[in-house]
Amino acid sequence: MKAVWQLVLVQHRHDRLHFWLGILVAILPAAAGIALLGVSGWFITAAAVAGLSGAFLNIFAPSAIIRALAIIRTGGRYGERMLTHDATFRFLTALRNRLFKAYVAIGTRGRRSGVLLNRLTMDIAELDKLYLRLVVPLALASVVALGLLSVSAVVSLPVFLTGLIFLGAWAALSWISFSRSDRKVARRADAASDAMRLRAADLAAGRRDLAIYGGLDKAAETILAAEQRLTAAEEAEERRATCLTSASAFVGQAFLAASLAVCIWGAEAGTFSTPFAVGLVLVVVALPELFSMILPGLARLPRISLAAERVRDLLSAEPRDARSSTSHDASGQVRPNAPKLLFEDVTFRYRGAKRNVLDDISLEVGDGEVVAIAGRSGCGKSTVAALASRMLLPECGRILLNGRDIRQLDETVLRRSVTVLSQRPYLFNDTVSANLRIARPAATDAELWIALQHAALADRIAESAQGLQTVLGEGGLGLSGGEQRRLALARAFLTSPEIFILDEMTEGLDGETASDVLARFLKHRGNSSVLMIAHKQQELRAADRILHLPEPRTP
C-alpha cells in the first residue's frame, strides 16, 4: 500500500492548490446537507409543537438558514464535481506525459509494446479512482465525523459515546478491508486481462497461418480460458465488495438503532428537547451514506495499489536526463565538424538474453555520407538501426547525433533529425494525403504530388478519381507491397532529416523494384546522411563505405 500513498504525494506535489481545493469544496456540500437535515428536522418538529401548544415560533430565521443550506449544498455539489475531477484530470494528464516519456527513454525492455501500452492505459484509468474514490471520501468522512463528535461532546455525553463507538466500528471495518486487501486476486485479474488481449491480438495478426496449420480453435480456446480466469477473479472481487457493503450496512443500521434509542432516552429524560432529538436522528440518518462513499474505493484498493506500484516503478526508472532534457541541450543545432552519427564503444544486450548482441562497437557516419552495415544474420544490424533511432538505449557507450548524446535530445528534435525507413512501413486506414502529411503537416498538395512523383507513385494515385483524397486500405485503394514501400518513400521525401536509417527498406521486393526504389531514394534524399542495413549487393555498391559487424557469438 506504500505505493498508493507515494502516488497521493506525487499528486499533492504536482498541484497542491487544486488538491486541497477539491477536498475543501467536497466538505462544504456534505456538511451543508447534514446541517440541512438537522435544521429541517428540528424546524418541522418545533413548528408542530408550537402549533399544538399555541406557543410563538420565529419561522423566518430557520427558513432562511434552510434555504441557504440548500443553495450551498446544490452549488457545492456542482463545484465539488468540477474541482475534484479537474484536479484528477490535471494530474493524470501530467502523469501520462511523464509515463510515456519514461517508456520512450527506457524502452520496452523486451516486452511487447502493445501489451505494455494497454497495461499503462488501464493503470492510469485505475488511478483516477485514487483521489476521487479514496482521498476525497476519506478526508470528507474524517472531517465530518470529527466535527460532529466535537459538537456532540459539548451537547450530550451519551450521544458522543454512541458516535465514538460506531465511528470506531467503521474505522475498524475500513482498516480490516485495507490491511486484508486481496492483491493476489487483483494480480490474477490483471494477468488474465493482459493474456486475453495478447492472445486476441496474436489471433487477429496470425489468423492466416493459424488457419493453414489448423491452430485457430486452439488459439480461440486460449482466449476463452483467459476470459474465464478474468471472470473468476472479477467474481471474487465482487464477493469481497459485497461483504464489505453488507458489513458497512450492518454497522450503519446498528448505529441508527442505537442513536434512536439515545435520542428517545434524551427526550424523555429532558436532556434535550423533542425538536432537537428529531433533528439529531435526521443527522444520524445521513451519516451511513457518507461513510458508504468510501466503500467503492476500498473495494478497488488492491487493483489501485497494483497500478500505483507499476506506475511508481516506471517513474523511478525514468532516467534523470529524460526528465530534464533541457532545450539548451536539445536545441538540435549542428555542431561544426561533428559526425552526423557516432557510436562510441557501444555495448547492448537484450533483456533476459545470455550474451551481448553488440560489444564495444564504434562507428561513424559523416555529413552526407552513405554508410552500409553488413554482416551475418543475427550479428545485430537491426539492433544498430534501433539504437541509432533511440528505439533502444545502449548499456554502455554513447551514441551522438551531430555531436550531442542521443539520450539528451528532445523527442521532437530527435524525430525531426532521424527518419527510419523499414521493410514494414505502417500505412494508416486514411487518405493518401493524410498518410503523407504525417511527415510534414504543412505540406501543400503540389509538394505531395512531387514527393509521389519522386517515388514513382504519382500515376497510380492519379488513376483514382479522388486523387490525394483516396482512402487507403479496407474499402479503399489497395496497394501492393512495392507500392506501399513507394508511398513510405514519398513520405520520407517530405522530411529533411540529418540522417536516414534504412532498415531493410527493399526487403521482399523483386530485384527490379528494389533497384528502382533504392535508386530513387538515393537521388532524392537531399543532403541527408544515410545509415543502411545492407543485405543485397546493389545496396553495398551504392554505399560510400561499408562497415562489417563481427560474427554473432554463440551463447
Ligand SMILES: Nc1ncnc2c1ncn2[C@@H]1O[C@H](COP(=O)(O)OP(=O)(O)OP(=O)(O)O)[C@@H](O)[C@H]1O
Ligand atoms: N527483442 C529481442 N529480444 C531478445 N533478443 C533479440 C531481440 N531482437 C533481436 N534479438 C537477438 O539479437 C540478435 C541480433 O538481432 P538483429 O535483428 O539485430 O540481427 P540482424 O543482424 O539484423 O539479423 P538479420 O540480418 O537476420 O535481420 C539476434 O541473435 C536476435 O535473436
